[in-house]
Amino acid sequence: MKPNIHDVAKIAGVSSTTVSRVLNNRGYISEKTKEKVYKAMEEINYFPNDLARSLFNKRTNLIGLIIPNSSNPFYGELAFHIESICASLGYKLLLCNSLNRIDKEEKYLEMLIRNQVDGVVVVTYNRGILNYEKQNLSVVAIDHYLSKNIPVVGSDNYGGGKQATELLLMKGCQYIVHINGPIELQTPANLRRIAYEDVMKEHGRLPITYEVSPHQNHQEVISKLFDEHPEVDGIFASDDLIAASVIAESKKRGKDIPTQLKVVGYDGTEAVQVILPELTTIQQPIDLIAKTAIDILLKQIEGEFNNFPFETYLPVKLLEGGTT
Amino acid sequence: MKPNIHDVAKIAGVSSTTVSRVLNNRGYISEKTKEKVYKAMEEINYFPNDLARSLFNKRTNLIGLIIPNSSNPFYGELAFHIESICASLGYKLLLCNSLNRIDKEEKYLEMLIRNQVDGVVVVTYNRGILNYEKQNLSVVAIDHYLSKNIPVVGSDNYGGGKQATELLLMKGCQYIVHINGPIELQTPANLRRIAYEDVMKEHGRLPITYEVSPHQNHQEVISKLFDEHPEVDGIFASDDLIAASVIAESKKRGKDIPTQLKVVGYDGTEAVQVILPELTTIQQPIDLIAKTAIDILLKQIEGEFNNFPFETYLPVKLLEGGTT
DNA sequence: CTGAAAGCGCTTACAG
DNA sequence: CTGAAAGCGCTTACAG
Numbered sequence: 001m002k003p004n005i006h007d008v009a010k011i012a013g014v015s016s017t018t019v020s021r022v023l024n025n026r027g028y029i030s031e032k033t034k035e036k037v038y039k040a041m042e043e044i045n046y047f048p049n050d051l052a053r054s055l056f057n058k059r060t061n062l063i064g065l066i067i068p069n070s071s072n073p074f075y076g077e078l079a080f081h082i083e084s085i086c087a088s089l090g091y092k093l094l095l096c097n098s099l100n101r102i103d104k105e106e107k108y109l110e111m112l113i114r115n116q117v118d119g120v121v122v123v124t125y126n127r128g129i130l131n132y133e134k135q136n137l138s139v140v141a142i143d144h145y146l147s148k149n150i151p152v153v154g155s156d157n158y159g160g161g162k163q164a165t166e167l168l169l170m171k172g173c174q175y176i177v178h179i180n181g182p183i184e185l186q187t188p189a190n191l192r193r194i195a196y197e198d199v200m201k202e203h204g205r206l207p208i209t210y211e212v213s214p215h216q217n218h219q220e221v222i223s224k225l226f227d228e229h230p231e232v233d234g235i236f237a238s239d240d241l242i243a244a245s246v247i248a249e250s251k252k253r254g255k256d257i258p259t260q261l262k263v264v265g266y267d268g269t270e271a272v273q274v275i276l277p278e279l280t281t282i283q284q285p286i287d288l289i290a291k292t293a294i295d296i297l298l299k300q301i302e303g304e305f306n307n308f309p310f311e312t313y314l315p316v317k318l319l320e321g322g323t324t
Numbered sequence: 325m326k327p328n329i330h331d332v333a334k335i336a337g338v339s340s341t342t343v344s345r346v347l348n349n350r351g352y353i354s355e356k357t358k359e360k361v362y363k364a365m366e367e368i369n370y371f372p373n374d375l376a377r378s379l380f381n382k383r384t385n386l387i388g389l390i391i392p393n394s395s396n397p398f399y400g401e402l403a404f405h406i407e408s409i410c411a412s413l414g415y416k417l418l419l420c421n422s423l424n425r426i427d428k429e430e431k432y433l434e435m436l437i438r439n440q441v442d443g444v445v446v447v448t449y450n451r452g453i454l455n456y457e458k459q460n461l462s463v464v465a466i467d468h469y470l471s472k473n474i475p476v477v478g479s480d481n482y483g484g485g486k487q488a489t490e491l492l493l494m495k496g497c498q499y500i501v502h503i504n505g506p507i508e509l510q511t512p513a514n515l516r517r518i519a520y521e522d523v524m525k526e527h528g529r530l531p532i533t534y535e536v537s538p539h540q541n542h543q544e545v546i547s548k549l550f551d552e553h554p555e556v557d558g559i560f561a562s563d564d565l566i567a568a569s570v571i572a573e574s575k576k577r578g579k580d581i582p583t584q585l586k587v588v589g590y591d592g593t594e595a596v597q598v599i600l601p602e603l604t605t606i607q608q609p610i611d612l613i614a615k616t617a618i619d620i621l622l623k624q625i626e627g628e629f630n631n632f633p634f635e636t637y638l639p640v641k642l643l644e645g646g647t648t
Numbered sequence: 649c650t651g652a653a654a655g656c657g658c659t660t661a662c663a664g
Numbered sequence: 665c666t667g668a669a670a671g672c673g674c675t676t677a678c679a680g
Binding site: 050051076097110114245269278 | 374376379389393394395396399403407408416418420421431432434437438440564565568569572575593594595596598599600601602
């Protein structure tokens with residue numbers, strides 16, 4: 001059996017109240033008593049049970065993170081930063097991979113509520129889900145609007161889309177196509193598309209956007225794009241994985257990059273930078289996004305509801321590689 | 325305030341014992357009572373507090389996962405599979421990114437113990453850490469020996485190393501070099517190196533292995549390799565990220581792949597397959613590794629200590645792409 | 649079929 | 665400076 005606070009008390013020859021006080025460093029305790037208690041704890045290898053503490057305190061220091069899939073480098077890196085920041089602040093992270101499935105998301109959310117998490121960070125496509133608000137749970141969303149009451153943190157999608165498109169124009173591309181996720185999702189990432197379309201129109205060009213669905217093979221759509229627009233000489237893909245697929249298709253068709261086709265992605269994760277360093281991309285400040293999201297979440301947890309912006313868009317950075 | 329079981333009982337007009345029985349579907353309860361209770365729960369939006377349950381049951385259904393860094397596609401994908409399997413079995417996952425730092429690992433382990441996890445899955449480089457055994461905690465390791473008592477699950481590293489080396493030989497490479505992590509770590513991944521060296525010797529070749537340290541820029545070591553062995557025409561890298569760096573360096577030097585240099589990696593994650601589909605690699609069955617590790621962990625948790633192998637090496641698969 | 653009581657391992661007023 | 669008691673939200677013998 002695991003030792004409990006009473007075992008420690010018995011060995012130290014004090015009451016469990018005193019042991020608790022030593023543990024929490026609260027109230028006045030004589031040095032001698034402290035030492036006895038510490039020695040006893042070490043002797044029997046005692047670790048306090050956080051379940052019991054949390055039950056009493058009504059505070060678990062537990063944060064839930066719902067992402068589509070940590071296999072995707074962007075979410076994997078986001079999870080890393082969020083977890084690291086949480087750990088440094090004494091919070092623990094419950095990881096949930098929703099695969100963007102609404103049924104899974106609902107189940108996870110209920111699980112998190114049952115486990116009394118102090119707050120939830122959500123990267124999800126599904127809106128209006130299971131009373132995110134009804135439970136008066138602290139929630140922060142990353143790159144997705146969930147409701148009027150849930151703050152959103154993300155990168156400057158409009159600025160990023162603008163930079164990407166302008167870069168392709170500046171490099172002399174005549175026929176620029178954009179690839180993005182489904183427009184129905186109404187994510188801030190749609191701003192990348194809107195920026196593309198705005199810039200194109202500004203320059204008197206016709207914007208053309210192809211849609212791919214998340215977590216699905218993009219190859220088919222991309223192949224169609226090449227078939228329908230053989231003149232394409234610039235592609236702005238709304239994430240790096242799509243950009244990589246474009247590069248692969250281009251190679252397959254013997255279309256040289258960057259001379260015949262220039263490609264810009266979006267995300268700029270560490271992994272992609274190592275694996276495909278030549279990819280030109282708009283890099284999101286993933287660490288900053290994580291930091292900001294946690295900041296806002298903790299403010300909510302502490303009961304401050306007006307001390308943070310409802311929307312935060314952090315600056316992106318153009319990483320120019322060989323694909324432009 | 326969140327409603328508790330007594331609130332439900334009051335509304336349903338029964339005792340909290342009865343509510344608990346309905347919740348746990350234990351003992352005999354009349355249909356009428358059940359309905360009343362369910363209605364009451366819904367009415368006040370009641371969710372049971374798993375903290376209190378766990379405290380009583382001495383079972384949290386919580387699993388800890390310690391990995392170096394979920395930004396790395398291999399660990400990100402592993403975390404995805406482990407979490408998914410856990411979720412399907414009613415377990416929840418506490419994510420820990422150790423960055424391979426022993427101090428962080430120790431802190432995480434203590435955190436997990438305090439949170440009463442039922443078991444821990446560990447992917448770590450540090451051996452003999454904080455009484456992994458002393459706490460009689462259920463533990464399973466992935467791809468790393470931790471101690472005589474901790475079961476290990478991984479891919480068939482020797483077989484994979486053999487396949488990779490033999491492929492390069494078969495393709496006619498005359499001068500094959502291997503890149504691996506530090507030998508001191510004594511991970512099963514060292515078997516990839518041993519396999520390479522064995523095969524080389526079998527064929528009367530001189531094995532040459534360069535070492536890179538994890539989570540550090542590999543470019544320097546790789547550059548040195550190219551300088552010191554300009555004749556190199558085959559490289560077996562012990563993971564895909566190293567392989568990608570080799571490809572980048574090769575491009576930089578104008579050495580054509582695959583005509584002048586052939587490259588084989590190891591891991592074969594989904595992400596790398598999308599981002600760099602042309603990479604020839606030895607693919608680990610990450611889903612199977614996750615499944616097997618959880619199986620073994622759950623057996624330990626259930627008290628079966630002899631019903632599983634101490635070491636499990638799952639079959640790998642050669643994915644041949646354009647780099648060979 | 650249902651309820652009162654004790655207890656899981658803690659912490660915090662309240663006394664002293 | 666220290667301890668006895670009550671309670672966090674559950675569950676499970678034990679009665680009835």
